Structure formats: C-alpha cells, structure tokens
Amino acid sequence: MAASVQLCGVRTSGHAFNSKSIEFGSKGLNLLAPVFTRDINHYCRKNRTLRVTCEARRAELLERKDTETFKLNRTERKLTCVMKFGGSSVASAERMKEVANLILSFPDEKPVVVLSAMGKTTNNLLIAGEKAVCCGVTNINTIEELSYIKELHIRTAHELGVGTAVIAKHLEGLEQLLNGIAMMKELTLRTRDYLVSFGECMSTRLFAAYLNKIGHKARQYDAFEMGIITTDNFTNADVLEATYPAVSKRLLGDWTKEHAIPVVTGFLGKGWRSCAVTTLGRGGSDLTATTIGKALGLREVQVWKDVDGVLTCDPNIYRRAQPVPHLTFDEAAQLAYFGAQVLHPLSMRPASEGNIPVRVKNSYNPNAQGTLITRSRDMSKAVLTSIVLKRNVTMLDITSNRMLGQYGFLSKVLSTFEKMGISVDVVATSEVSVSLTLDPSKFCSKELIQQASFIWEINHVVEELEKIATVNLLQHRSIISLIGNFQRSSSFILEKGFRVLRTNGINIQMISQGASKVNISLIVNDDEAEHCVKALHSAFFETGTSKAVPQIGRLATTPLPCRENLLVQPDLRDLQVV
Ligand SMILES: Nc1ncnc2c1ncn2[C@@H]1O[C@H](COP(=O)(O)OP(=O)(O)O)[C@@H](O)[C@H]1O
Numbered sequence: 001m002a003a004s005v006q007l008c009g010v011r012t013s014g015h016a017f018n019s020k021s022i023e024f025g026s027k028g029l030n031l032l033a034p035v036f037t038r039d040i041n042h043y044c045r046k047n048r049t050l051r052v053t054c055e056a057r058r059a060e061l062l063e064r065k066d067t068e069t070f071k072l073n074r075t076e077r078k079l080t081c082v083m084k085f086g087g088s089s090v091a092s093a094e095r096m097k098e099v100a101n102l103i104l105s106f107p108d109e110k111p112v113v114v115l116s117a118m119g120k121t122t123n124n125l126l127i128a129g130e131k132a133v134c135c136g137v138t139n140i141n142t143i144e145e146l147s148y149i150k151e152l153h154i155r156t157a158h159e160l161g162v163g164t165a166v167i168a169k170h171l172e173g174l175e176q177l178l179n180g181i182a183m184m185k186e187l188t189l190r191t192r193d194y195l196v197s198f199g200e201c202m203s204t205r206l207f208a209a210y211l212n213k214i215g216h217k218a219r220q221y222d223a224f225e226m227g228i229i230t231t232d233n234f235t236n237a238d239v240l241e242a243t244y245p246a247v248s249k250r251l252l253g254d255w256t257k258e259h260a261i262p263v264v265t266g267f268l269g270k271g272w273r274s275c276a277v278t279t280l281g282r283g284g285s286d287l288t289a290t291t292i293g294k295a296l297g298l299r300e301v302q303v304w305k306d307v308d309g310v311l312t313c314d315p316n317i318y319r320r321a322q323p324v325p326h327l328t329f330d331e332a333a334q335l336a337y338f339g340a341q342v343l344h345p346l347s348m349r350p351a352s353e354g355n356i357p358v359r360v361k362n363s364y365n366p367n368a369q370g371t372l373i374t375r376s377r378d379m380s381k382a383v384l385t386s387i388v389l390k391r392n393v394t395m396l397d398i399t400s401n402r403m404l405g406q407y408g409f410l411s412k413v414l415s416t417f418e419k420m421g422i423s424v425d426v427v428a429t430s431e432v433s434v435s436l437t438l439d440p441s442k443f444c445s446k447e448l449i450q451q452a453s454f455i456w457e458i459n460h461v462v463e464e465l466e467k468i469a470t471v472n473l474l475q476h477r478s479i480i481s482l483i484g485n486f487q488r489s490s491s492f493i494l495e496k497g498f499r500v501l502r503t504n505g506i507n508i509q510m511i512s513q514g515a516s517k518v519n520i521s522l523i524v525n526d527d528e529a530e531h532c533v534k535a536l537h538s539a540f541f542e543t544g545t546s547k548a549v550p551q552i553g554r555l556a557t558t559p560l561p562c563r564e565n566l567l568v569q570p571d572l573r574d575l576q577v578v
C-alpha cells in the first residue's frame with residue numbers, strides 16, 4: 001500500500017496520515033521534506049505506536065533511517081463528521097467517483113459516510129413492487145423498473161471497476177422478493193420497506209468497494225445491523241433512544257480496531273419488536289445522518305444535495321430562489337415540516353438534542369457556501385428566511401354553536417382525529433369554531449395512499465365530527481408557510497405579505513402562527529398557490545433595501561437591508577405582479 005504522509009509540517013497529497021496525526025517519538029525524527037509510506041508494517045494499539053517503513057523522496061533523506069516508529073495522537077484520529085449524500089449525488093458511477101474525490105479532498109476529516117439509493121432507485125423499487133402485485137409470477141422480468149435497476153447497478157459496478165459480486169446477492173434477492181410479491185398478490189408495508197432497502201444496500205456496497213479499490217479502506221454497514229433501532233411503524237418509523245449507545249458502540253468499536261471509513265445505508269432501521277427492516281419515511285437518510293452525528297457526538301453533520309443549500313423557496317417553483325446562509329434548528333425543522341423537500345422533517349431533532357451543527361452543501365458545486373444550521377444565530381437583521389409551499393392539503397371548518405361558552409369543544413374535535421390516527425397540520429381556533437388542515441401524505445403509514453382510500457377516510461372523519469358540529473370540507477388547498485423572525489417582525493411581515501396578496505387578488509382562507517414564533521401559515525387555493533409564492537418571494541427577497549423592517553425607535557423611513565445578498569430584480573418572465 002503506498003500512501004503519502006506529511007512530516008514536520010511539509011504537506012504531501014496523501015490521505016493516510018498527516019503531521020497532526022503523527023507525533024514524533026522520543027528520537028525526535030526531523031525530516032524536512034515529504035516522505036512516502038511504502039508499507040505500514042505494524043500498528044500496535046496497545047502502546048499507540050505506528051511502525052512505518054518510509055522511503056524519502058529526496059536522496060539525502062535516505063541517509064536517515066528508513067523505518068521509524070511514530071507515536072499516534074489518538075485524539076486526531078477520531079471520526080470527525082458525517083457526510084451524507086442523497087440519491088441525486090450518487091446517481092451514477094461518475095457521480096460516485098466525484099463524491100469519493102470530494103470526501104478524500106478533506107484529508108483532515110474522518111467522516112462517517114451515509115448514502116441514499118442511487119438516483120430514483122427508491123421510486124423504481126416501489127413501482128416495481130406495485131406492478132409485481134398484479135403482473136403474475138411468470139412476468140416479473142417484464143417489469144421495466146426491475147430491468148432498469150439491474151442495469152443501472154451492474155453498469156455502475158463495471159464503471160467503478162469493482163465487479164458485480166458485491167451486489168450479486170442483492171440483485172438475486174430482489175428478484176426473488178418480487179416473485180414472492182407476485183405470488184402473494186399483496187405488498188404489505190413491511191414488505192414495502194424490505195423492498196426499498198435494496199436500494200441503499202446496493203449503493204453503499206458499490207461505494208465502499210470503490211473506496212477500497214482506490215486504496216482507501218472503507219467498510220459497508222447496513223443500518224439495520226448496525227444499531228439503528230426504530231418503532232415498528234413501517235414506511236414511517238421513528239428512531240428510538242436505544243439507537244444512540246448501540247450505534248456509538250458499534251462504529252467506535254470498529255473504528256478503534258481498524259480505521260476504515262464507515263459507509264452506512266441511510267433511510268433504514270430495524271423495528272425493535274419485529275426485528276424487520278423499517279424505513280424512516282421518504283428522504284429519511286438525512287435523519288440517519290443526524291442520528292449518527294448525535295450518537296458519536298461528532299463535530300458536524302454535512303448533508304450534500306444537488307442545490308446550493310436551503311433556498312428561500314423551492315427552486316422548482318421559482319428559479320430565483322437563493323441560498324439561505326444560516327438557519328436555526330427550529331427554523332430548519334419548521335421549513336422541513338411544512339414541506340420543503342430539502343430536509344427530512346425529523347432530521348433536526350437529533351442535531352438539536354446533541355447540538356451538532358448541520359451544513360447543507362451542494363455536491364455538484366462544493367465551493368458554494370451552503371447553509372449552516374445551528375442552535376442560534378444572529379437574528380438582529382433576520383426578517384423572512386424562506387417561503388414553503390405544501391400542495392394538495394385538505395381543510396376542515398368545524399363549527400358548533402351548541403358549544404358556545406362550554407368547555408371541551410377543541411378536545412372533542414382533536415380526540416376524533418386521535419382515535420382515527422390522523423395527524424393534523426395547521427390549526428386556527430375561536431370559541432365555537434376550528435379550522436384545520438390534514439395532509440394526505442400523513443396517511444401513507446395507514447396504507448391509504450390511494451386517493452379513493454383517502455376520501456373514504458376523510459368522509460369517515462366528517463361523519464364523526466358531524467355528531468358534535470357542522471363541518472365544511474374544503475379540498476385542493478395549499479399551505480404557504482412564511483419562515484422568519486416573527487418574534488421581532490411579525491407585524492412588518494404580515495403587513496407586507498397581505499399587501500402582496502391583496503394586490504394579486506389572492507384570498508387567504510386561514511392563518512395560523514405557531515408558538516415558536518418562527519412561522520406563519522396561510523391557506524390559499526391550490527391553483528393560486530404558486531403565483532402567491534412567486535409574488536411573496538419577489539416582494540421579500542428581490543426588492544432591494546427599501547422594504548425592510550424599520551427598527552423600533554427609528555424613523556419608519558430608515559431602510560434596513562431585507563437580505564443583504566438578495567438585491568436582485570424580479571424576473572418578469574416568471575412573475576407578473578399586478
Ligand atoms: N427550500 C428549498 N431549498 C432547497 N431545495 C429545495 C427547497 N424546497 C424544495 N427543494 C428541492 O429539494 C431538492 C433536494 O432534496 P432531495 O431531493 O431530498 O436531495 P437528495 O436526494 O440529494 O438528498 C432540491 O433539488 C430541490 O429541488
């Protein structure tokens with residue numbers, strides 16, 4: 001094994017060791033030029049020494065001993081961070097090579113790598129599963145998505161030069177599983193989780209094999225064998241406390257024995273009762289990353305995406321969305337919860353509990369600053385941070401004059417949802433009426449993904465509620481969440497926001513502000529929502545300095561920059577503000 005090292009502060013390009021990780025022994029070795037490690041003979045953990053046979057690059061240095069024993073400074077050899085790469089970052093062999101280079105370009109980092117399935121593999125596995133239910137056992141091989149998955153992974157193995165043996169068992173297992181689904185003509189939530197796990201199991205095996213092939217020791221881990229212990233809520237499982245000591249014991253134990261880069265499957269866990277493979281909800285690899293960060297008490301968690309960080313709104317809705325440099329855990333959690341696809345809704349919880357900073361970076365553009373998410377940030381200039389849109393939401397207006405002046409109305413309403421296991425999103429209430437929204441995606445865990453089942457369930461809820469109140473069911477609504485500093489600037493944001501909505505002729509159907517003072521949610525019709533986001537974005541982020549919040553005690557005419565880095569004009573091709 002050839003690896004370059006840095007001694008006496010002279011840097012070489014190697015990754016195996018650098019001057020920080022090697023302390024000079026009592027002999028006071030004092031090389032002044034780079035040397036190359038030819039052979040790592042012996043690593044003795046007990047007395048923390050490393051015997052390295054070195055060949056000096058410059059001839060005169062060969063006069064010195066070619067074998068030396070170095071004392072290891074163990075604190076410098078700790079795992080330092082998590083680097084999580086999503087499906088878009090590892091979509092092909094070429095992308096995996098770029099990701100490997102990216103990881104290795106930080107020689108001082110000792111990362112735990114968390115990977116998602118390649119590209120759209122999870123979606124393809126789910127479609128293949130649905131097709132298997134009704135295609136008949138003999139027709140499994142006609143499922144296009146299966147052929148695509150096989151072809152993608154085999155091609156990637158070839159292009160990475162690692163051979164297909166690392167994924168052969170999984171490809172075979174996948175076909176057998178689809179056969180089983182075809183035979184049973186059913187796809188339970190438990191089987192669905194097992195089915196999608198093949199995506200992460202294969203991407204991590206390919207990637208770890210590639211790192212090993214290029215000379216960087218790596219070790220693949222399946223999260224469900226490594227200590228990520230979850231509830232048995234298939235397709236939407238929650239990480240349990242027992243995970244933290246288990247993951248720490250396993251990863252740190254292995255790391256002390258051998259410094260092999262851990263490459264862990266994101267998204268997956270093991271149900272604590274069933275011992276079956278579970279998944280953490282779509283986009284769950286972010287949660288795996290922060291869970292590992294907390295378990296090991298690492299310096300930071302990096303989530304590498306295909307965008308320059310968390311943006312001021314969804315770039316698919318409005319391409320003038322801009323990166324937000326700094327967020328608090330609270331802001332990021334609200335943003336994710338209210339539908340910003342960029343982060344898993346629960347991923348901020350472990351980070352916040354462990355106070356581990358999270359950095360959102362772009363694997364396609366590593367030099368971009370990205371977004372740093374921490375417990376607190378300077379809020380003195382913060383007004384609006386981001387606008388989030390959640391479409392296709394169902395809203396209920398529930399009114400009961402009978403309950404005027406009586407206690408328990410709200411509790412009766414909410415207990416109806418509790419009994420039916422339905423989660424409520426946004427709530428606004430007066431004494432005898434309550435408006436609330438329900439998100440169809442929350443029904444996924446109840447095997448109610450199909451629209452028909454969803455409507456059936458909603459009708460059932462309405463019937464129950466009509467026992468105590470008049471219910472008005474309103475579908476095809478959107479929640480627009482304004483994430484910002486409402487503690488300081490709520491009147492300013494509302495005044496400005498309402499002006500934008502009024503000039504655009506948009507009628508708000510409900511408003512709610514959470515106790516966290518981080519977000520205000522507005523409910524509008526689905527067909528007005530995108531236009532609404534563009535208009536708000538344009539007004540808050542693109543109109544220069546004059547619309548900023550005046551400071552208390554100053555003249556209202558004194559301008560403050562709304563966002564210093566967003567002094568751009570609205571794009572009139574995208575938006576026509578009346
Ligand atoms: N506010 C937002 N900021 C950044 N990206 C967003 C936002 N809202 C939606 N997105 C979308 O989220 C995508 C990144 O999330 P995701 O697809 O889960 O990434 P990955 O698969 O790489 O983990 C972006 O490509 C972007 O289209």
Ligand SMILES: N[C@@H](CC(=O)OP(=O)(O)O)C(=O)O
Pocket residue numbers: 085086087088116117122123199266267281282283284285286
């Ligand atoms: N592969 C899973 C888990 C995940 O986190 O993916 P991504 O990092 O690509 O969002 C999914 O598609 O949901």
